[in-house]
Amino acid sequence: MTTSPNYLEERVKELTLLLELNKILISTLDIDKLLNFIMKMANRVVKAEASSLMLLDQSQQELYFNIALGDKGAQLKEIRVKVGEGIAGYVAAHGESLIVNDVTNDPRFTARFDTATHFTTKNILCVPLKTKNHIVGVMEAINNQDKGYFDNEHQYLFEVFASQAAIAIENAQLFKNLKEAYRGAINALTEAINAKDHYTAGHVDRVGEYAMAIGQEMGLAEEVLEDINQASMLHDVGKIGIPESVLNKPGKLTDEEFLIMKTHPVVSAQIVKPIGLSPHIVNAIRHHHERLDGKGYPDGLKGEELFLEARILCVADSYDAMITDRPYRKGLGQEIAIAELRKNSGTQFDPAVVEAFIKVLTKANNMHI
């Protein structure tokens, strides 16, 4: 009788485990961590010796191992399975689970995974990773260690786990795609500067490298470094609004031209407004030409009124402007530029930032020897 207390107790335990696992599944939006977790838990859910998970490449209609645990992982990553081929391919094609309790008697079974991993498959429970609209892959449990075979009860539990895993995978993939599109759109803004002015584009890349190196040297947290990175990429985007006659003038600017040039941090901040960036990023963009003594522009802020990100960006930006050749003048040598940073440390620049940057540059020089 299936409703005996023992059976029910076992079922309560299993369902409670599934609920616990789900909580972790849906807390993980990082696709690699998520797949890792699913792989590790799959064994536990149906007491299997091993498990595998293949994702579906929709455009190629092929299954592939995004992740494979253990030292045979690399070999497995080479293998791709056509939808319809073998046991996994059959399940992906039909969208239904399959138990094969004697693989030697099933023509769909192929030994090539066993060969690649030096493993002996006896029985397989294979379920589709299915969301409302798509099949995102298949999951296999291999060699049941409890009964020596897989039954309907295992299939039920594995299907419940797989259905939650599939949705979590789809969410994580959506999240990853959206994140990449966002980063891409930010890169497009840099690309837009490049279309107008190659010098600014190259400058922006270098300032980003310097600013990140300073932040790392100062031991800043990962989120702060990410803010510095975004601020660096976008700090000069306002130069799109500066007339070419001013931006590329092969000589010293007149007072009036300099006033126009000085609008660029404000225009940069204006352009990035719709993105809704953190105040730290916007502050760094708007204030990368301020000075510690309040004599900078556009707002004449001083000292602690300036966010650390702005003070870092300012040093990185000034240094690159000094050492770079322009059509109308040769760049200063590194030594002279460093001397300039030192000279203006405490008035124009934040001394702690200057010091960190000089350490970075010294290390880099030593590596070049």
Next chain:
Amino acid sequence: MTTSPNYLEERVKELTLLLELNKILISTLDIDKLLNFIMKMANRVVKAEASSLMLLDQSQQELYFNIALGDKGAQLKEIRVKVGEGIAGYVAAHGESLIVNDVTNDPRFTARFDTATHFTTKNILCVPLKTKNHIVGVMEAINNQDKGYFDNEHQYLFEVFASQAAIAIENAQLFKNLKEAYRGAINALTEAINAKDHYTAGHVDRVGEYAMAIGQEMGLAEEVLEDINQASMLHDVGKIGIPESVLNKPGKLTDEEFLIMKTHPVVSAQIVKPIGLSPHIVNAIRHHHERLDGKGYPDGLKGEELFLEARILCVADSYDAMITDRPYRKGLGQEIAIAELRKNSGTQFDPAVVEAFIKVLTKANNMHI
């Protein structure tokens, strides 16, 4: 004895229900739909007469009703509760569940919700909506209809449901924020054109309106309209790369200047490349100056080689260019512009698109009468 078959059977049913609900919870990344679903299901999980859900406003440390069902919803939306205040505020402050089986005897109970909704609260089960790192809100079940009071069993089930709901809410919020940041970054690209050239910025907005109206008139699917919208916003971003002397020349362009001008669709496509937009959007951007007869630029594609999105964008773009005043010439009147579209229908323009657009313009004119 708590492990009687009846109890266990009941527990299996409850856990199975929770697993089912979770699947729906995590499938819903739209925050409004998600909160609606949670509210509707909360009653069912603990057999309550009513339920409520308040989200936490982190910056204000206040709880608020993002969603309130029924005809009293509007009044509830006005109410905000300080963390620490009342039963909900207590639970948010302590991060722990609370059962109040006789609200008349609990000083934390406030009747103002009952007053607003003409409801009589007898007993309350209130649980925090808690993820690994944050409290995102609280959820209340009101008036148990099974036993007439809430017990530990109800609390356990409601907590399990709440813990999954909280993660789903946090994911949906993250997703919403990221989506808004992405849209913002696309808007920033339009804002960047605006910084260089106000005419192009206004033009881009109008072309977007025309193109969307054509798409709607043609009965295109929501996703296609969204592609048309994005393509419209970005089609002229490449003008950032056109020298101002050419872009704003107050007169006819020389052959050489026209060659430079004709690079802008290619530059637009180049700039948006990092975003990884759909091929339909990129095609429409690159090919909005092609002609149906293959005599356009940059690639001389013809007929069906051009995606529908490109053919729509082309008509919208040409029409706006015709009717708009420029410093060196007055815009054509609407009637003449429509006659031009008709004249070039089948050679330059897709006849189906021209026809749809004329319908749109005629409707708009009638509305102005």
